[in-house]
Amino acid sequence: MTSPLSALVAEELALPVEPAVAAMAAAIAARYPNAARAVLFYGSCLRETRLDGLMLDFYLIVSDYRSAYSGGWLAWANKQIPPNVFPFEHDGLVAKYAVLSEADFAALNRPEASSVSVWARFAQPSRLVWAADDAARATAVAAISEAPVTLFELTMPMMGHGTEYQMADVWRRGFQLTYGAELRAERKGRNNSVVDADPDRYERFGLAAGSQIAARRGIGPNGEVPDALSPTAANRRWTKLQRHGKLLTLARLAKATTTYAGGIDYLAWKINRHADAAITIRPWQRRWPILGALSLLPKLLMKGSVR
Incomplete structure (x- = not known):
C-alpha cells in the first residue's frame, strides 16, 4: 500500500519540466540503451525557466554498472566511489549527470548511508523526467521516499x-x-x-x-x-x-579527472556562483587538475568559501 509520503514524492516527481530539460534527459538515457532506468532532474535550476548559461543537474539511474559501461575502469570506479559524473551538452544547453545503480541509489537514500550526498539532495524537490517503464518509476519513488x-x-x-x-x-x-x-x-x-x-x-x-x-x-x-x-x-x-564526507569529496574530485573534461573549470564556476569567491584557474592547474584543485582548498577554507 502506498504511504502518504510515497504519494507526495510520486506527485512531486511527476510535475512537468521545461521541454528542453525533458529532451536532455532522454538524450542522456539514450547513451545507455542497455542500462538506463530513470533520469532525475534536481538542484538549483529546478525552478528556472531561462536555462541558457546554467549548468543543469541530473542523476542517471542504471540497472547495474557492468551493463552501463560494458565493464572496465568506469564500472569499477562507479562501484567503488559512486557516483561517476560526466559533462553533457544537448541543443545548446549544458549539464552534468551522475550515474548510480538502482541498488546504490536505494542504499544511499537510507540512514545507514556512509555519506549524505544523495539523501540530502533528494530530500529536496526533484523531477523524474524519464523512466524506462513503470517498474523503474516505482523503484525511483521508493528510493526517494527514504530521503526525508x-x-x-x-x-x-x-x-x-x-x-x-x-x-x-x-x-x-x-x-x-x-x-x-x-x-x-x-x-x-x-x-x-x-x-x-x-x-x-x-x-x-x-x-x-x-x-x-x-x-x-x-x-x-x-x-x-x-x-x-x-x-x-x-x-x-x-x-x-562529516569526516567521511569531506574525504569522499576529495576522492570524487580525483576520480573526476578521468571522467569529467574541464572539471576544474566547472569547480571554479560553481564556487564563484555559490560563494562569490572570484576563483581564477591558472594553466598549470588545468594541466594537473588534481593538484590544481587541492591547491585551491587552503585559500577557500580560510575564506570560508568552502566548508
Missing part, C-alpha cells in the same frame, strides 16, 4: 530535548548538518533559503516523514515517537559523516 525519513531520523536527536521548534526548524537544522558533512561552496544561510523557498512543501513532507517514522517505530506512552539514536550516538554519527 533519513533526514528526520538523523536530525531529530540533534534538536535538543525540551526545546520547542517548528517543522521548518528540523529541515533547516538537517540541511545545516548536511552542508557541514561535505566540502560545499554555499553562501551562509543556504539551509534556511532552501526551506524558505517553499515552506508549505517542507511542512507537508515533514509531517508525512514523521508519520512514516511513527508507523515504523511506534509511539511512546506520552504520545512521543522515540528517536532512532540518542543525542550522544547522533553526535558520533554526524562526526563520522
Whole structure:
C-alpha cells in the first residue's frame, strides 16, 4: 500500500519540466540503451525557466554498472566511489549527470548511508523526467521516499530535548548538518533559503516523514515517537559523516579527472556562483587538475568559501 509520503514524492516527481530539460534527459538515457532506468532532474535550476548559461543537474539511474559501461575502469570506479559524473551538452544547453545503480541509489537514500550526498539532495524537490517503464518509476519513488525519513531520523536527536521548534526548524537544522558533512561552496544561510523557498512543501513532507517514522517505530506512552539514536550516538554519527564526507569529496574530485573534461573549470564556476569567491584557474592547474584543485582548498577554507 502506498504511504502518504510515497504519494507526495510520486506527485512531486511527476510535475512537468521545461521541454528542453525533458529532451536532455532522454538524450542522456539514450547513451545507455542497455542500462538506463530513470533520469532525475534536481538542484538549483529546478525552478528556472531561462536555462541558457546554467549548468543543469541530473542523476542517471542504471540497472547495474557492468551493463552501463560494458565493464572496465568506469564500472569499477562507479562501484567503488559512486557516483561517476560526466559533462553533457544537448541543443545548446549544458549539464552534468551522475550515474548510480538502482541498488546504490536505494542504499544511499537510507540512514545507514556512509555519506549524505544523495539523501540530502533528494530530500529536496526533484523531477523524474524519464523512466524506462513503470517498474523503474516505482523503484525511483521508493528510493526517494527514504530521503526525508533519513533526514528526520538523523536530525531529530540533534534538536535538543525540551526545546520547542517548528517543522521548518528540523529541515533547516538537517540541511545545516548536511552542508557541514561535505566540502560545499554555499553562501551562509543556504539551509534556511532552501526551506524558505517553499515552506508549505517542507511542512507537508515533514509531517508525512514523521508519520512514516511513527508507523515504523511506534509511539511512546506520552504520545512521543522515540528517536532512532540518542543525542550522544547522533553526535558520533554526524562526526563520522562529516569526516567521511569531506574525504569522499576529495576522492570524487580525483576520480573526476578521468571522467569529467574541464572539471576544474566547472569547480571554479560553481564556487564563484555559490560563494562569490572570484576563483581564477591558472594553466598549470588545468594541466594537473588534481593538484590544481587541492591547491585551491587552503585559500577557500580560510575564506570560508568552502566548508
